[in-house]
Amino acid sequence: MSKGQEISTDFSGPSDMVVGGSQVNGTDLPMFNFNTIAVATNYFSEGNKLGRGGFGPVHKGKLPEGQDIAVKRLSRKSGQGLEEFKNEIILIAKLQHRNLVRLLGCCIQGEEKMLIYEYMPNKSLDLFIFDPAKQALLDWTKRFAIIEGIARGLLYLHRDSRLRIIHRDLKASNILLDEDMNPKISDFGMARIFGFNQNEANTNRVVDNQHLLQ
Template identity: 70%
Template sequence: MYDTEKGVKELIDLTPFEEKDHGTGIDVPFFDFESMLAATNNFSEENKLGKGGFGPVYMGKFPGGEEVAVKRLSSVSGQGLEEFKNEVVLIAKLQHRNLVRLLGYCIRGEEKILLYEYMPNKSLDSLLFGESSSQQLDWATRFNIILGIARGLLYLHQDSRLRIIHRDLKTSNILLDAEMNPKISDFGLARMIQGKQTEANTLRVIGTYGYMAPEYALDGLFSVKSDVFSFGIVVLEIISGKRNMRFYQVKDDAPSLVGDGWRLWQEGKALDLMNERAGSNCNESEFIRCVHVGLLCIQEDPSERPTMGDIVLMLSGTQSSKLPIPKQPAYVIRRPLSATASLYSNAETNTEITSSIEEGR
């Protein structure tokens, strides 16, 4: 029964997840806390890979030599037991080459820990925006990363046995393996769509500013099309090597990456978005196609955004018909931080928003 949508929802809703409560329906191994201490050298700073909204991530190594990534729930994290259960139950039932693989979990009192396959090239944001802006990200690598993310989202939305909306897709949640294959991670905020349901509503909006679709940020409405919006932002960041939002480096009403992309597209100068590190071997037709698809994804009206199935066909060049003309996207002009933040604080609906933590994994 735990392979059905109803069964998985009941498992998430009912399982208490107390220490060693690794019961029926949980498809990943339980690890004791002592083995976590040994694998991470007592969670030493030397083993620390980075930090996300969930908490710090450490390199772990078991006696046989297997390397793992150990994610430790922070006591001050905005994410808690509900998000932890989401990861343990949902991601264990998802199998795709472009999704990170959960290897196990651990609970000891207030300690909640997740074990993942180790990604030697860390997170996409650390390579795109890190101090050295890695030379590894030539155009072919960037395009393959975009395609891999699209295929992973298509699996979540359409092809997996459980249909999932990720709700927090961003470059820091894309991990890269030894061959630079992208793997979507961090399913703590993910939600399952049951039956013929295509969208849902929440009074607790949690996500990352700069990647959130307007209908989700303002009204709490999320769907596969809100993931599509986030994907469009990620595409623009990958091809340009620039962050969509960085409050402390801009003046009021300065254009965001979205605004720059839209302006250049309208002026017929989309190639000016190209990151200089990708330029030497860039396939210009692929680049223009990526800009086009990215702008289609971030249109303000969700019904006008393509599905991930359409996007995969567009990117692969197998869609014979001409691509639709994108309409003006949401968030073309960046508001000052103080003005923007006020849009998302509503005491009556208990709305929350988290910011990206710009630190590699």
């Protein structure tokens, strides 16, 4: 199978996908073949597992051309995860900023639903600030740069993006760090669009403490 066959990006205009029985419109995301992602992650092996959240497990992978990726695989038992999956497709695919994690595409095949992101070598901020051994790696210059990067990402979401987004789940574990320790905001499953003429936003979804501590 050629690379062109493995990864389908041939959309005629905005893509429409059916996820969980409902249609997701205008995502315009590359669609990855399941076998490509399975091989890239060594068939979702424990050795490639980066972690697990309410959405499902996250695995590291490497595409045939050598690019490292992070794959969020929706747990089949997670009703909450399905809503977050659709939300991330709708929102983050339309956002581009150096301090937001980049969504490379998705994979939807049968009951399998996955989101494919750029891989962040230094993982998440919480692994540094809550680990006594790693705290020393964050001097005040680096801490200030991380804070500034997060603020830039939030400013983009709240004011400068084509959408106006409230993240609603900002925490240290959702701040990913690239190889140069630059921060990128991730996990938009709980995010909401905030209308430009709105002064407040209501939601019928509660972000409880258990979710925040995952």
